[in-house]
Amino acid sequence: MPEDAAKKPSRIQLRNRKKIMEAALDVFSQHGYRGATLDQIAEAAGMSKPNLIYYFDGKEAIHVAVLNRLMEDWLAPLRDMDPAGDPLAEILAYVRRKMEMSREFPRESRLFANEILQGAPRMAPHLESGLKPLFEEKVAVIEGWIAQGRLQRTDAGQLILSIWAITQHYADFDAQIRVLFPDETAGWQAAFAHVDEMFRKILAPAETTG
Amino acid sequence: MPEDAAKKPSRIQLRNRKKIMEAALDVFSQHGYRGATLDQIAEAAGMSKPNLIYYFDGKEAIHVAVLNRLMEDWLAPLRDMDPAGDPLAEILAYVRRKMEMSREFPRESRLFANEILQGAPRMAPHLESGLKPLFEEKVAVIEGWIAQGRLQRTDAGQLILSIWAITQHYADFDAQIRVLFPDETAGWQAAFAHVDEMFRKILAPAETTG
DNA sequence: GTCGTTTTTTACCATTTGGTAAAGGCACGA
DNA sequence: TCGTGCCTTTACCAAATGGTAAAAAACGAC
Secondary structure: OOOOOOOOOOHHHHHHHHHHHHHHHHHHHHHHHHHOOHHHHHHHHOOOHHHHHHHOOOHHHHHHHHHHHHHHHHHHHHHOOOOOOOHHHHHHHHHHHHHHHHHHOHHHHHHHHHHHHOOOOOOHHHHHHHHHHHHHHHHHHHHHHHHOOOOOOOOHHHHHHHHHHHHHHHHHOHHHHHHHOOOHHHHHHHHHHHHHHHHHHHHOOOOOOO | OOOOOOOOOOHHHHHHHHHHHHHHHHHHHHHHHHHOOHHHHHHHHOOOHHHHHHHOOOHHHHHHHHHHHHHHHHHHHHHOOOOOOOHHHHHHHHHHHHHHHHHHOHHHHHHHHHHHHOOOOOOHHHHHHHHHHHHHHHHHHHHHHHHOOOOOOOOHHHHHHHHHHHHHHHHHOHHHHHHHOOOHHHHHHHHHHHHHHHHHHHHOOOOOOO
């Protein structure tokens, strides 16, 4: 059984685990954890259900594995925010990258949203150990910028929240947006322009009239 | 069978349907459609499973009934936005009311989010016939205000989207926010202040330097 | 109270679903 | 070519779940 393997996984193992996780991302993000079935995942992965169980300990293990891999990529843009860079440029670049992720990886966004919506039953530890320290670190960075007068005074924590809220909304509420903006391409263009403009106004460098 | 009753429902019917829908809101919003079971709903409603089926045609019918009732209340704040009022005040009032709804009715918000996340399989008609016309009406109102120079020039559709995104985020991503802001009360205060400040900056009446 | 109607319960059922057992297939080194 | 160990499939299973049948209980007009 490869699940507990401390040894190097074979080429076949790597390939099949990847296929399973790709299929699972697809199915889980579309139906949620309980809505997804092993049969669906197996079919999407092009293999039999017992074969899934051969590579992973069970449904929950697959879900956790997908979430774990996801978290890295998900936090990367925030991690990249550079304290040494120009404040406004750094934050706007972060916003843009989050928008790009919503456009390019909507499945990942929805999987994450699904998990949080249900109360993060399988991800609470990750939030504590992965997300929270990074969040607090970057809050401190932004507060530093504000203290230096290089950024409009604002609540740094709430600012990051609102960046998440808006950017992820475009992926998570796609079904709704599609109804309101039938022209997808124009919608994305308007969205990119709008969020940039929005946060630009919010963060305009502090006027010395403070 | 009361489901197809064109006749007036009895007092017992009204009471029990209400109890069922309240229970269903609780369970569906916590576990999603497929994650919720009739047994859970029955227990939460304090009655037997066959009794649920006596009052509703089945699981899906319960879900649809809950969603339908929800939509009215959900759109009310936007509906209340008054074209004759002061632009900035109207929009900020709308934002505040949406924030209050996130705080007071998180289950409703999450139920809605869940449905949209899964592609709105049971709500697409409502989005077309209920949400979309109202959305377009209010977009026109805001565009009118902008044309009159009473509001900072911005994309009205995107503006409404971002109001939804941010306000609903506080309810939908509660599990995440709880990790990042352990002090709930302070979190809500900061949130209310932040969104008000945010949209105030975005919408500041157009300076005549346009 | 009595009778017809509405409401509720008990006892089931068929299907779906996560998971297992065990045999069969396959690759690959000796 | 023959094992040996990794991989895959076939045939199942027990529990959960949406739903039904039909009898029992409660209600309400008279």
